[in-house]
Amino acid sequence: MTNAPLILTLDCDMFSNDPNAPQRALCYFLDKDFSPNLSFVQFPQRYTGLNKNDIYSGEFRRVFVLNEQGLDGLQGANYVGTCSFFSRRSLYSSPPMAMPSSDEFKVQSCLLSSELILLKANEVANSEYEHGHKEWGSQIGFMYGSLVEDYYTGYILHCKGWTSVFCNPDRPAFLGEAPKSLLDVLSQRKRWCVGLYQASDQWFFLYAYLFLSTYVQDLIEFMEVGGLMQRWWSEQRMWLIKGISSSTFGTLDFILSQIGCSSQGFNVTNKVKREEENKLYENGKFVFRTASPFFVSMGTIAIINVISFIFGFIKAMIRVGGLDEMMIQLLLSGFIVTNSWPVYEAMFTRKDGGKMPESVTKASILLSIILFYLGNFYFTLND
Numbered sequence: 001m002t003n004a005p006l007i008l009t010l011d012c013d014m015f016s017n018d019p020n021a022p023q024r025a026l027c028y029f030l031d032k033d034f035s036p037n038l039s040f041v042q043f044p045q046r047y048t049g050l051n052k053n054d055i056y057s058g059e060f061r062r063v064f065v066l067n068e069q070g071l072d073g074l075q076g077a078n079y080v081g082t083c084s085f086f087s088r089r090s091l092y093s094s095p096p097m098a099m100p101s102s103d104e105f106k107v108q109s110c111l112l113s114s115e116l117i118l119l120k121a122n123e124v125a126n127s128e129y130e131h132g133h134k135e136w137g138s139q140i141g142f143m144y145g146s147l148v149e150d151y152y153t154g155y156i157l158h159c160k161g162w163t164s165v166f167c168n169p170d171r172p173a174f175l176g177e178a179p180k181s182l183l184d185v186l187s188q189r190k191r192w193c194v195g196l197y198q199a200s201d202q203w204f205f206l207y208a209y210l211f212l213s214t215y216v217q218d219l220i221e222f223m224e225v226g227g228l229m230q231r232w233w234s235e236q237r238m239w240l241i242k243g244i245s246s247s248t249f250g251t252l253d254f255i256l257s258q259i260g261c262s263s264q265g266f267n268v269t270n271k272v273k274r275e276e277e278n279k280l281y282e283n284g285k286f287v288f289r290t291a292s293p294f295f296v297s298m299g300t301i302a303i304i305n306v307i308s309f310i311f312g313f314i315k316a317m318i319r320v321g322g323l324d325e326m327m328i329q330l331l332l333s334g335f336i337v338t339n340s341w342p343v344y345e346a347m348f349t350r351k352d353g354g355k356m357p358e359s360v361t362k363a364s365i366l367l368s369i370i371l372f373y374l375g376n377f378y379f380t381l382n383d
Helices: 021-029 061-072 114-125 149-160 182-199 204-211 215-224 229-244 246-258 275-282 293-318 322-339 341-349 358-382
Strands: 006-009 014-016 038-042 046-048 084-087 163-166 174-177
Touching: 006 021, 021 038, 021 084, 038 149, 061 163, 061 215, 061 229, 149 163, 182 229, 182 246, 182 293, 215 229, 229 246, 229 293, 229 322, 246 293, 293 322, 293 341, 293 358, 322 341, 341 358
Parallel strands: 038 163, 046 174
Antiparallel strands: 006 084, 014 174, 038 084
16 A cells, blocks of 8 residues: 555565665666666565575576576566566556656655545555455456466566566575475465466467477576576476476366366465474475375375386396387486485485375375276286
């Protein structure tokens, strides 16, 4: 609730790290070449407390730096929900044909009545206010209807003709606390996955296949923005983990919500510090600890691939020409096994408090046996 010409949006768990950040943003808003169509200045999200290899890929270097730098040369960076300075005017109108010169955009010199301000504030804060203003949340202010209202808002602003700027100074403008537990990371990703489906274009799947790239190109791009080899490995490993857990469950939640079988809630990422959790994280150990469906899917995939790799390798060695025939399958399965090493450790060798719960390990083994049996039955039937 403000009538200020500029608005800072910042998550409650982040803090200012550079007192010059507002001045940096003002440099763009006061520049005649940028300001007429400039909606917001986006700073990257940065985090404190990341361990040496960033095992959970909490840095989000690709999303918050690499992608934003690429978009900066087009219509501008995405709005990521925090670390942004907004032009208030862009939240309720389209870009002007020329620089505004009316009294509407001049600061009032007269004092405002405190009683009037409180009256207006109570009116806006009232839960019934938006029911009488149907354009609120769809044409005015930040967009509703998605768990990722930030991306949705930025998308709508760009569609209206507004632009944005990505500002990435050496000193982080704002800092936050990254999740230290794998469950918290995957829960956060699941929430984002559901929201991105809600905000996506109906032709999304037609475009999706265009964005295929090789791991070599991915590594080069990651290192070009200051990333390290080990952190890239953590990044791609977490990409695989999220794909078989949080993204899968997020997709399922979205489908169920569309047919009226589920109501997606907003689960705030746990930022509470636990001493043992932090110690394991600093030592580069994944923290499982909690029994979760996320971990069952991870354990099942890991077990299936290691068994497939072992039996496939034996079969390839025994059969004449088997190695040439099964080379691609062995490489793919071996790559997944390598990425799943922290899962095997948590299930079978670790004794600390962050190991995989016994119930999850048993459920993963049981589900793997069932899937192997069904697969064997299917191929036997077809033969």
